[in-house]
Amino acid sequence: MTDSCLNSCRLINQPLISKAKNKETMRILFTCLLLMLLFATGFSKPANLKPKPIDKRQNETPYEKFKRQHVDAKMTAKKCEAEIKNKQIYNVDNSCKDTNTFILSDYEKVKAICNGHGSPHKNTCLTESKAKFSIVKCELKNNGGRKPNCQYKGKLLTNRIVVVQCGGLPVHFEKDIVTFESNNAAIGKIPMDDTSVPTNIHV
Known part of the structure; x- marks a missing residue:
């Protein structure tokens, strides 16, 4: 294959490779963001939810x-x-x-x-x-x-x-x-x- 043909193939495939990389990057970013949200939610719950005191009056004879x-x-x-x-x-x-x-x-x-x-x-x-x-x-x-x-x-x-x-x-x-x-x-x-x-x- 001549050099001109090879160059033509590279030019055609470059946008496809770029799009694939962008999709992969977006997927990774979305996954990281989701993990961060789950991590933050898990740490915020104990601070907001205080254990209720046991009511000694319940279920007693x-x-x-x-x-x-x-x-x-x-x-x-x-x-x-x-x-x-x-x-x-x-x-x-x-x-x-x-x-x-x-x-x-x-x-x-x-x-x-x-x-x-x-x-x-x-x-x-x-x-x-x-x-x-x-x-x-x-x-x-x-x-x-x-x-x-x-x-x-x-x-x-x-x-x-x-x-x-x-x-x-x-x-x-x-x-x-x-x-x-x-x-x-x-x-x-x-x-x-x-x-x-x-x-x-x-x-």
């Missing part, structure tokens, strides 16, 4: 709810705010409870109130404990507060009979009753609700 809200042997008066937040003790509408009482005992002793170690409370379906317990009563300071900004003042109270609702197991804390020994050595009981303490009784 009435007894489990009672334990979470009212039984804690290691509770102290200074831990009201921290423990109420940690245990997620709020009203159903996430408003702050006015009062929450913790029984300072183990589960078995509290459970026993409904299994032979309790007595009927007056003419009600409630049961009062035969044993006396120490309790921590947490009272709301910021009325109208809502989760998680609940501020409480705690009080340690001793020699308390606790009144609960039983369903085979304790399922509701009703109130506590303070017991005292008078001058004639008679044992007396003063009923108390969750929000009041008689001024003539030293606790």
